[in-house]
Amino acid sequence: xxxxxxxxxxxxxxxxxxxxxxxxxxxxxxxxxxxxxxxxxxxxxxxxxxxxxxxxxxxxxxxxxxxxxxxxxxxxxxxxxxxxxxxxxxxxxxxxxxxxxxxxxxxxxxxxxxxxxxxxxxxxxxxxxxxxxxxxxxxxxxxxxxxxxxxxxxxxxxxxxxxxxxxxxxxxxxxxxxxxxxxxxxxxxxxxxxxxxxxxxxxxxxxxxxxxxxxxxxxxxxxxxxxxxxxxxxxxxxxxxxxxxxxxxxx
Numbered sequence: 001x002x003x004x005x006x007x008x009x010x011x012x013x014x015x016x017x018x019x020x021x022x023x024x025x026x027x028x029x030x031x032x033x034x035x036x037x038x039x040x041x042x043x044x045x046x047x048x049x050x051x052x053x054x055x056x057x058x059x060x061x062x063x064x065x066x067x068x069x070x071x072x073x074x075x076x077x078x079x080x081x082x083x084x085x086x087x088x089x090x091x092x093x094x095x096x097x098x099x100x101x102x103x104x105x106x107x108x109x110x111x112x113x114x115x116x117x118x119x120x121x122x123x124x125x126x127x128x129x130x131x132x133x134x135x136x137x138x139x140x141x142x143x144x145x146x147x148x149x150x151x152x153x154x155x156x157x158x159x160x161x162x163x164x165x166x167x168x169x170x171x172x173x174x175x176x177x178x179x180x181x182x183x184x185x186x187x188x189x190x191x192x193x194x195x196x197x198x199x200x201x202x203x204x205x206x207x208x209x210x211x212x213x214x215x216x217x218x219x220x221x222x223x224x225x226x227x228x229x230x231x232x233x234x235x236x237x238x239x240x241x242x243x244x245x246x247x248x249x250x251x
Contacts, residue, residue, distance in 0.1 A: 007113045007171060010120060012038035013160055014077055014084075016135055017126040021049040024065065025057025026157035032061035034164035039068040040077050040121070046070075074123070074138050079187045082118035083223055085109070086139035087159060088131050089152050100143040102163060106170040112226055114174060119185075122163055127156050137216065140186075140223040184232050186223065192232045193219035199239040203246040 013031055018024055018041065028039065041049070048070070055062045071077040078084050085105060112118045123139055125131035136142055145162055147154060154162070184192070197215040200206060206214055222232065 007110070008035045008168075009038055010113045010117055011036060011109070011167065012040050012081075012119065012121050013164075014040040014042060014074070014121050014123045015156070016042045016074055016123060016131060017044065018049075018156065019127050020156075021053040022057045023127060023156045024049050025054040025059075025062075026155075027160045028054070028058035028061040028064040030157045030161035031164055032064055034161070034168045036164050036167075037064050037067065039064050041068055041070050042072075042074050042077050043070065044072055046072060074135050078121050078123075078138060080119055080185050081121040082185055083109070083112060083141075083226065084121035084123055084139045084186065086123040086125075086131050086136045086142050087145065087163065088125065088136060088142055089144050089147070100141060102143055102145050102166050105141065105143050106166045107174070109167060110170040110174050114171075116226075116228070118226070122160075122167075124156060124159060140220060184222070184227055184229055186219075188229070188232065189219050189222045189227075192222050192227075192236055193217075195236045196239045199243040202243050 013036060015027065031037065031039065054065050058065055109120055113120060123131065125135065145154060145159060193215045196218045197211055201211060
C-alpha cells in the first residue's frame, strides 16, 4: 500500500501564524532531514512568505516550501486530519488538563499511521506566543517537549526538528502492521459529536449553555479513540436509540 511506503507523508507539520520567513525556511530544512515533506502554513492575514528569504534558509529543502499548503484558519487546515497534536509548553486553567510528553505520544502517532494510513497534523504556534487557548482546543491532544526549566523556550525550527526526530525514531522501531480501516477525519468527528449532543439535548440531558463544552468533549473523545466510519455510525445509532427509549418510555 502506497501510504505505508512513505508514512512520513501522512504526517503534516502545521505552522500557525509564523512570523519569521527565515524560520519557515529553517523548518523546511529540519523537516526534510528527517524525511518529512508535508508543510501547512496557517496565516489569517493571507500574506505569503518572502520566497527568497525562505530559499536562503531552507537550502536544498526549498521544495518542501514549494509544495506547502496555505490556509486562513487552523480549523480549515485540520479539517481532513484524523488526529492532531498541538505542541506547547504553556499550561493553564483554560487549556487542556491532559498533556502528553513527546516520547509518550510519538509511538501512538506512528501506530495510527502504519495501521490505517491516517492523516496526522503536528501543530506548532507562533514564535512569540505559541498556540493560544482557542487554537489548542482545536487539536485532538496537547504535547510538550521536555527542556530545562531555566530556559524552556525552543526556536520554532528546533522544536520541529525534535518532534520529527522523535517520530522517525518511533517509526524505525515500529513493526509494520496490516493496514486497517482508516479513522474518521476531524470534520467527520465534528459531525458525530454534533449528533450525539443533539440527541442528549432532546432528552434534556444538559442545559443549552453546556452544549459547546459537551460537543467539544465528544469530538475529542472520538478523535482520540481513532474510530473508523463503521464504529462512528454505531456510536451515533446508540445515542439515537437512547433518545428513542427515553422519549417513548411511559412515565
